[in-house]
Amino acid sequence: MTEPLSPEREQEIRESIPTVYGPPWTVHPDWDDGTWRVMYATDHPLAGLVAVVPDYGSHLAEFIATARAAVPELLAEIDRLRSAAAAPVDRAALRDRIAEALHGDQTPPPTAPWAEEQPLDREYFLRRADAVLAVLPPVDRTAVLRAADDAQQAPGGGAP
Incomplete structure (x- = not known):
């Protein structure tokens, strides 16, 4: 096709x-x-x-x-x-996932899991997540899926 x-x-x-x-x-x-x-x-x-x-x-x-x-x-x-x-992108959930990823990527590693982190520490990583979100363009998920489908359909496309 x-x-x-x-x-x-x-x-x-x-x-x-x-x-x-x-x-x-x-x-x-x-x-x-x-x-x-x-x-x-x-x-x-x-x-x-x-x-x-x-x-x-x-x-x-x-x-x-x-x-x-x-x-x-x-x-x-x-x-x-x-x-x-x-479905619209849930920016709040995305913000939380980014903050959790930043929290887990610390050196040295965090001593507490994200869910148990102190409120001030959580706020620090949430502000960093806000900075990441501020530079990301709005996401059109339909366009992303179409682009992935086009890449898959292209000659030589698909899984390696």
């Missing part, structure tokens, strides 16, 4: 998911004719057939069966990531 998923294509995918015949779908060999049968769960012995795949298509049959559960899971992950990207 070289182009981002368009909203129209995403909607097509969402609408293509059957509302009946829920997962799990399973694959069963038909020993009589050598085909593979993709079946949905049902109590009726003559129902449940989704697809018949030729004998050489066992991997395709497994893909079809797996896709019934996997596609909704992937769409849910898209929704989760979009929600996370759209």
